[in-house]
Amino acid sequence: MRLLALGLILSLLASFVLAYEIEDQITYPAPSGETSVLRIISTADRPAFEPILTAFQAQNPGLTIHYTITGTSDVMQAIEAERAPFDLVISSAMDLQTKLANDGFAQPYRSAATDALPPWAKWRDQLFAFTMERAVLVLSTSDFPTLPATREGLIATLRNAPSQFRGRVGTYDIARSGFGYLMATQDSRHSDSFWRLAEVMGSLDARLYRSSGDMIRAVASGELALAYNVLGSYAATQISPSGDIRIVELSDHVNVMLRTALIPTWAQNPGSARAMIDFLTTLKTQPSITSASGLPPIDAGALSANPALRPVRLGPGLLVFLDRLKRDTFLRNWHSAVSRE
């Protein structure tokens, strides 16, 4: 009878845990005698994060790491709705991470490592950024003998040769991609040219994609002449610098997405989670790991070196674009510009 009840509870729990979708779950067993377990839920895929995890584990040999990979909205579902038992939440969706911290799901943490972060790379001592990922243009030099420098320049080039570019301009489907939506909303904040660019892309029957990888492959195959707002760090790992495909950072402004980590208030192993945050925020000191993972670390000096860089500002402003009405309006305007249906 007691066993039956236990089984019932377990199956209930299982069904509960499985309410968010999991893309992949990898366990890295402790190299020497497990003493503790760190459960991470993350949106970063395995090739990007495995070098980091194994390096961290080398420092903490008694630590077993369960690494769960899922999408940004599933992270939200797991943490906000289900309070799933994770010790660390890593996501590229800055807006959703901000909302989690704002709504009280994150616990604060301060250390020498987090104090060393520039102020724009953390929020409330609860949200810590550890990568700087730029949104870039990917284009083929055969279509662009001279590379566009600004959005205005890009608009002019596209307008001047509509037949050449028709159907050959790609960007994120921002209704389906959180990163695409974040970059589009930030673009709309920074310049008016964003909406004109959307109009131009709409007039050229722009094609919409769900991932950076698809867009880069389409440019590589010649299918696309241009992909707008591609994740720069990812593009850099995919494109050989010798080919005729170029990664271009526009000089009017470059949105910089920050991948962030937070510790849920209910973390069972906050000690290891904090150690992991210290490890992540000081990645710049470990070039071998960053080159293996391809994730560009936080570099305060980069901002002064390139004034066009605009890291997305953590804070309540990000909540604005999560507002249901705001999102609906923005998507409606964007669709009417880009899709022209």
Place this chain on the structure above:
Amino acid sequence: MTGPVARGSIRRTLFLQLCAIAALLAVAFFFIVRSLAEGAAEQTQDDILAASATAIADSLRAEDGAVTLELPYSALSMLGTINEDRVFYRITVNGETLTGYDDLPLGDSAFATFNYRGDTVRRVQQSRVISTGGSAQQVTIAVAQTRRGMEAISGRITATATAVALAFFGVAAGLSLWAAHTALSPFQRMTQSVTRRGPTDLRPITSAMPQELVPLASAINGFMGRLGASLKRSEDFITEAAHRVRTPLATVRTQAEITHRKLQKPEHKQAIRSMIRAVDESSRSAGQMLDHAMVTLRTDSLDHAQLDLRDLVADTCERLAPTADLKDIRLTQSLPPGPVPYTGDRVLLQSALRNILDNAIKYSPADSTVSVDFAPGTPHRISFTDQGRGFNGTSLSDLTHRFSRGSNVDDIVGSGLGLTIADEVARAHGGALDISENTERTGACVSLLLA
């Protein structure tokens, strides 16, 4: 003589009172600054929240018969510019949540503070009426923010206010000490000027002083005036009394001697002789009493004059030399070669020396020697040694009492005040009178010791 009893201190009282006032002011300052600063911080937060709510309200519009809203980016981002506080908002149309946190409590007042999602939040609330297709819709906009930033500001201000209040108190305490000191310095000056005066200086105090001290100085002046008058009266009285007694006695003595010479019968002559003796005794008593009274008066306010002790001794011997000569008594002096400087009252010392030497001569037989030895040092010892009858078993300690005479006096005239005077003078100068027998042969040795 008993002096005044010190009970409490004006300086301490003044200092403590000023300190208490300073402490009170410092505490008041602390609370005022803190409440002002907290009020200002709260006002700032309220203003920003109200600006945010207004920005939201201004972007409300009617669309397709319904109220809709495009949340302005600045409405929430402005709340994130001054601090890292959590932000919540809620917009309702006719009580139905349009967007935002639908559990954020709404109330009647524009501003409210309450607990929400595990934190204290400040909430501002505004209402708008939007008309859509002819019907008016009641829209309520609420924006709330946690108060971590404000608490940090007020914490900083409290720390600063504490430091400033403490510093203020420290400076005020130092100044109080100084103020108490300067306020009392005229007292000190007056005390010094009164203490510095000589024993006979009873002039009124005339120096400039703060008006608060004038009554005290006038009182002292009045008192000194009365004291001076009273002293003068006593002196006058004693001189007058001695004169009044001695003059008629001298007349009586002269008349008695004349009568003595005329009388033939031995019993009559004897009667007159005892009468003359009584007259001598009375006259001597009057003189000694006058001296003693003078000594008593002067010892109360000793004159500290620079004098040469050797000179004083020699002078005394010289004055009494005629008396010694009358009895064929040799006065041998052994004095130090040079002057012996000493600080003391010349008149009193003279009186003491005279009385001791007078005794030595008076109680010695004719044709004997009185030796005066002055051994300077600490103390100076001035000894008068005679070859007279000595004290002859008389109790030595009683001889310095007033009117006490030894059993060895026979028919020698005296009042019993001579050694009393010498003893009092010695003690007034921090010395003593040493009375002993002559160690070599019968006779007395009386020494004046002066520190």
